[in-house]
Amino acid sequence: MPRRTPHVLIAGGGIGGLTAALALLHRGFDVDVYEQASELKEVGAGVQLSANGNRALHELGVLDALRTLACETAGKEIRLWNSGQTWKLFDLGAVSVERYGFPYLTVYRPDLLDVLAQAVRRQKRGAIHLGSRCVGFAQDGGRVTLKLENGEETTGEALIGADGVHSRIRQALFGPDRPKFTGVMAWRGTVPMSRLPAHMARMVATNWVGAGSHVVHYPLHRGELMNFVGVVERDDWRVESWTARGSADECAADFDGWHDDVHCLIRNAPSLFKWALLGRDPMDRWTVGNVSLLGDACHPTLPFLAQGAVMAIEDGYILARCFDRTGGEPASALARYENARRERTRRMVIGSNENTARFHNPKLAEPAGAQEYVDSEWSEERIRNRYEWLFTYDVTKVEI
Numbered sequence: 203m204p205r206r207t208p209h210v211l212i213a214g215g216g217i218g219g220l221t222a223a224l225a226l227l228h229r230g231f232d233v234d235v236y237e238q239a240s241e242l243k244e245v246g247a248g249v250q251l252s253a254n255g256n257r258a259l260h261e262l263g264v265l266d267a268l269r270t271l272a273c274e275t276a277g278k279e280i281r282l283w284n285s286g287q288t289w290k291l292f293d294l295g296a297v298s299v300e301r302y303g304f305p306y307l308t309v310y311r312p313d314l315l316d317v318l319a320q321a322v323r324r325q326k327r328g329a330i331h332l333g334s335r336c337v338g339f340a341q342d343g344g345r346v347t348l349k350l351e352n353g354e355e356t357t358g359e360a361l362i363g364a365d366g367v368h369s370r371i372r373q374a375l376f377g378p379d380r381p382k383f384t385g386v387m388a389w390r391g392t393v394p395m396s397r398l399p400a401h402m403a404r405m406v407a408t409n410w411v412g413a414g415s416h417v418v419h420y421p422l423h424r425g426e427l428m429n430f431v432g433v434v435e436r437d438d439w440r441v442e443s444w445t446a447r448g449s450a451d452e453c454a455a456d457f458d459g460w461h462d463d464v465h466c467l468i469r470n471a472p473s474l475f476k477w478a479l480l481g482r483d484p485m486d487r488w489t490v491g492n493v494s495l496l497g498d499a500c501h502p503t504l505p506f507l508a509q510g511a512v513m514a515i516e517d518g519y520i521l522a523r524c525f526d527r528t529g530g531e532p533a534s535a536l537a538r539y540e541n542a543r544r545e546r547t548r549r550m551v552i553g554s555n556e557n558t559a560r561f562h563n564p565k566l567a568e569p570a571g572a573q574e575y576v577d578s579e580w581s582e583e584r585i586r587n588r589y590e591w592l593f594t595y596d597v598t599k600v601e602i
């Protein structure tokens with residue numbers, strides 16, 4: 203059969219939607235992205251990108267540009283909530299490149315979006331339509347019509363819902379979802395590195411662990427910012443949003459008794475945001491005919507493996523390979539894509555859920571119990587079991 207180049211519509215211009223657009227354009231398919239925001243400017247927050255995601259970004263020609271803006275952390279360490287006792291978790295930096303071929307980067311989200319959007323626009327200048335909120339679609343005989351909130355409609359041969367955790371396209375396909383509140387919420391902020399003492403302003407990623415709470419921080423944006431995420435068991439906050447604000451006093455109260463290094467981050471964060479963590483079971487399917495989903499729209503996850511955005515990047519790359527493989531036949535490409543991604547993303551969602559209990563274990567309350575617990579849970583072998591299958595995945599070679 204001759205190769206077709208169908209027109210693919212993408213709802214959502216986040217990390218997953220833009221990666222998918224770039225990957226499809228690279229392979230000669232026509233794409234338009236409809237993003238609700240009026241500018242591609244995420245609220246300041248960081249994201250860790252492991253080698254498996256960076257391999258895809260390299261193949262798409264954007265890794266070098268991203269590397270100049272990101273941080274290549276030397277390693278990861280664990281610290282105990284009250285004493286600050288430190289354990290080395292694993293080396294990253296050169297070790298990631300040596301072992302997996304690509305670096306482990308910590309990235310300021312607006313930098314990542316900017317690099318992806320510029321690359322998409324170089325391939326097709328007008329591909330990204332901002333201020334375009336998608337509200338539904340209709341599909342009929344191989345054509346898909348995407349409906350926008352302003353009443354406009356646009357037609358293509360495939361639609362990808364990359365519109366995040368509250369996906370309208372997922373709702374249109376499968377009805378409202380029923381998330382379960384996990385009893386956990388995350389504080390987020392970015393702290394200017396210049397406000398931190400020298401012993402904290404380092405190029406390492408740190409996981410503070412305690413009974414019922416944990417804190418993650420890592421450098422961003424050429425080392426000018428420190429990303430702060432503080433996760434607490436609290437059941438009075440149920441809003442799942444990037445933009446809901448909280449106060450430093452409220453955050454400090456949630457980490458009462460924690461080491462002053464943690465409070466130093468809280469005191470110096472210009473603003474702090476609250477995100478309730480809602481759990482969703484992995485979906486068994488997310489494709490219907492010429493419409494499919496990608497990223498958080500189909501495998502929303504708790505952030506405790508730091509792989510949600512990386513999976514969205516992998517999705518985008520594999521999606522484009524599937525269009526290529528099927529000669530541009532949308533329904534076969536989408537079915538193949540879903541098959542290629544189902545088990546891996548399911549395992550990631552389950553692994554993230556399991557990390558909640560691991561990071562918050564009651565044994566972490568006291569130094570003696572903590573030592574034993576860290577030695578067993580973060581032993582080299584256990585770390586390898588938890589992460590190796592993620593980092594070694596090769597988007598360019600896996601069977602599709």
Ligand SMILES: Cc1cc2nc3c(=O)[nH]c(=O)nc-3n(C[C@H](O)[C@H](O)[C@H](O)COP(=O)(O)OP(=O)(O)OC[C@H]3O[C@@H](n4cnc5c(N)ncnc54)[C@H](O)[C@@H]3O)c2cc1C
Pocket residue numbers: 213214215216217218219236237238239248249250251334335336337364365366367368369370388390431477496497498499505507508509510511512513514
């Ligand atoms: C606290 C926290 C820390 C995290 N840390 C990491 C990490 O270190 N590493 C990692 O890999 N992942 C991490 N994640 C997960 C990661 O943020 C998500 O998995 C990732 O953003 C998913 O990308 P996406 O493109 O699918 O969705 P999103 O990033 O949510 O993008 C969706 C896009 O669609 C747009 N949109 C939504 N609705 C509509 C509509 N109706 N019409 C048009 N556009 C629409 C939105 O404006 C947005 O631009 C973290 C998440 C949280 C909450």
